[in-house]
Amino acid sequence: MRVKGFRNIMRAALLGGLSLAVANTAAALPLGEAISRFQGQFSDEMRQAGAPGAAWVIVEGDRVAGMGTWGIKAQGSPERVTENTVFRLASVSKTFAASLTTILVNEGRISLDAPVAGYVPAFQTKYASTKSALTLRDVLSHQTGYVHNAYDGMIEGGRTLDQILPYFGTLKPNCKPGTCYGYQNVLFSIVEPVVEKSTGNPYEKLIRDRLFMPLGMNTASVGYDGYLQSPDKASPHVLIKKRTYRKTRVKDTYYHFNPAAGVNASITDMSKWLSAQLGTRPDVLPDGPISMMTKKEVRTLREMSKRRWRPYLTNAHYGLGWRIYDFGDDTLVYHYGAVEGFRALVAYSKSRNVGISILTNGGSNEIDELNVAFWAALQANEVADATPIPVKQKAVIKVAAAAPAKSRFPAVLPKAKPARP
Numbered sequence: 001m002r003v004k005g006f007r008n009i010m011r012a013a014l015l016g017g018l019s020l021a022v023a024n025t026a027a028a029l030p031l032g033e034a035i036s037r038f039q040g041q042f043s044d045e046m047r048q049a050g051a052p053g054a055a056w057v058i059v060e061g062d063r064v065a066g067m068g069t070w071g072i073k074a075q076g077s078p079e080r081v082t083e084n085t086v087f088r089l090a091s092v093s094k095t096f097a098a099s100l101t102t103i104l105v106n107e108g109r110i111s112l113d114a115p116v117a118g119y120v121p122a123f124q125t126k127y128a129s130t131k132s133a134l135t136l137r138d139v140l141s142h143q144t145g146y147v148h149n150a151y152d153g154m155i156e157g158g159r160t161l162d163q164i165l166p167y168f169g170t171l172k173p174n175c176k177p178g179t180c181y182g183y184q185n186v187l188f189s190i191v192e193p194v195v196e197k198s199t200g201n202p203y204e205k206l207i208r209d210r211l212f213m214p215l216g217m218n219t220a221s222v223g224y225d226g227y228l229q230s231p232d233k234a235s236p237h238v239l240i241k242k243r244t245y246r247k248t249r250v251k252d253t254y255y256h257f258n259p260a261a262g263v264n265a266s267i268t269d270m271s272k273w274l275s276a277q278l279g280t281r282p283d284v285l286p287d288g289p290i291s292m293m294t295k296k297e298v299r300t301l302r303e304m305s306k307r308r309w310r311p312y313l314t315n316a317h318y319g320l321g322w323r324i325y326d327f328g329d330d331t332l333v334y335h336y337g338a339v340e341g342f343r344a345l346v347a348y349s350k351s352r353n354v355g356i357s358i359l360t361n362g363g364s365n366e367i368d369e370l371n372v373a374f375w376a377a378l379q380a381n382e383v384a385d386a387t388p389i390p391v392k393q394k395a396v397i398k399v400a401a402a403a404p405a406k407s408r409f410p411a412v413l414p415k416a417k418p419a420r421p
Contacts, residue, residue, distance in 0.1 A: 028378060028379045029377045031058075031065060031352075031378070035065055038370065038377070039066065041373060042068060042358075045366050048243075049362070049364060051071060051362040051364065052071050052074075052075060052245050053069075053070060053081040053085070054360035054361070055068065055085065055087070055358070055359050055360075056068050056267065056356070056358045057268075057357050059354070059356075060353055061280055061353050062275045062280040069082060073232075074234070074361075075235070076247065083266065086227065086266050087233075087264065087266070087344060087360070087361060088227065088236070088250075088261075088339055088341075089265055089337050090254070090338050090342055091260065091335060091336065091338065092263070092336070092346050093258065093263035093337065096263050096273075097140075097321055098293050098321020098322065099285060100206055100207055101140060101191055102292040103285065103286075105289070106286060110198045111136070112135065112136050112137040116139060117131045119194045120165060120193050122161075122166055124165065124166045124167075124169030126173070127173070130173055133176065133178070135178070136194060137178070137320070138178050139191060141297035141298055141319065142183050142188070142298070142318055143177060143181060143182075144173075144184055145175045145177045145180060146173050147171075147182055148184075150168070150182070151164050151186050152185055152186070155254060155257060156253050157253075158253055158256075160256045161192070164186050181300050181318060184260075185254070185257055186257065191203075203259070207222050207263070211285075214283070215272045217272050217273065218268075219268065219269055220263065221263075223258060224252040227255075232266075234342075234359075234361035235250070235341070235361060236249070236340060236342050236363070237341050237361055239362065245363075250341070267357065271357070274346065277355065278348055293321055293333075294333050296317035296318075296324055297318055303323065304316050308368050308369055309325070322334065322335055323335055323336075327375055330349050330378075331350070332348070333347065334348075338365075341362070343359075343362070343363065343367055344359045345357065345367055347375070349375070352378065354378070356374055
């Protein structure tokens with residue numbers, strides 16, 4: 001069965017009720033052809049999804065290889081999204097927190113392996129050994145030992161970091177710090193008091209002075225006020241039914257957790273961010289910090305089961321502030337972000353010297369399909385034909401045919417419900 005069209009190819013490849021065999025693979029595309037193809041897929045996908053607005057950029061080293069925008073900034077307004085329209089980055093903000101922190105580590109001002117408890121007096125733990133053992137490396141790599149997204153509900157209820165941290169004294173950890181993976185927003189934001197007390201400067205100022213300004217990220221900001229003060233900004237929209245979005249208001253809740261979700265930026269800003277991560281600006285982001293961030297710290301097996309990614313991944317890890325995926329014959333450094341009404345992603349391949357970012361002011365996840373399709377097109381492992389075979393037979397996906405090698409990294413623990421404070 002020959003399956004045509006981007007959405008049909010992806011959906012056939014990821015269909016839960018069927019096992020798939022790859023009849024043959026498409027040839028890898030040169031970057032220019034992959035970008036041209038992506039541009040058409042982007043427009044088609046945004047149109048079919050009814051997305052309000054979006055923007056994308058693809059860089060090669062220090063040059064912008066392609067950039068585009070789509071749609072409007074806000075429902076009911078004729079203003080179009082521009083290359084300088086600011087979006088919320090949500091959890092892509094973690095890449096900025098990690099970059100700042102590893103720069104300070106590289107300068108000898110902070111240690112990744114020093115305990116963080118002394119920086120956050122409000123932090124309480126059920127066991128004293130947990131508090132004394134938790135390091136900055138554990139925080140940045142989500143190896144705190146706690147259940148995934150611990151107390152995110154309190155973030156959404158409007159509480160601050162200092163108000164939430166004491167509740168960890170009632171929560172039993174799943175494991176010792178540094179021995180298992182559990183994605184966090186509250187505990188990740190311990191980065192802020194650590195860097196502030198180590199430098200004597202506010203977190204927002206450090207991000208601005210050490211990253212935004214020297215990189216020329218002129219429309220980027222940190223925090224709720226920074227978003228509101230942006231003259232060219234997108235408004236959030238939530239999906240209420242298929243192809244139908246409703247404009248909503250920006251909430252300030254996750255802005256109380258700036259390292260986890262507090263950065264705002266345009267697609268022009270993201271082009272400069274990607275280029276820096278590719279090593280083109282060692283005056284701002286030296287090789288040392290990049291190497292620290294992209295060292296595989298913990299294996300994240302759950303990522304390999306994600307519908308869009310699973311035909312291609314052979315392994316998945318988290319570094320410091322970045323996900324690290326073994327994608328076919330390549331390694332992708334990647335992060336995705338979502339808050340109400342916004343989605344963002346950034347990904348790059350050091351070996352190809354290529355990076356991509358996509359931002360949208362619609363609360364749907366089409367951009368990750370586009371991201372996967374772009375990277376698949378750059379190597380000869382795209383799912384080009386999908387033939388249904390009996391479910392009981394073992395699936396054969398060419399990219400993931402070989403079982404991942406055994407890893408020295410601990411596996412993710414099953415998600416559990418946190419104790420009620």
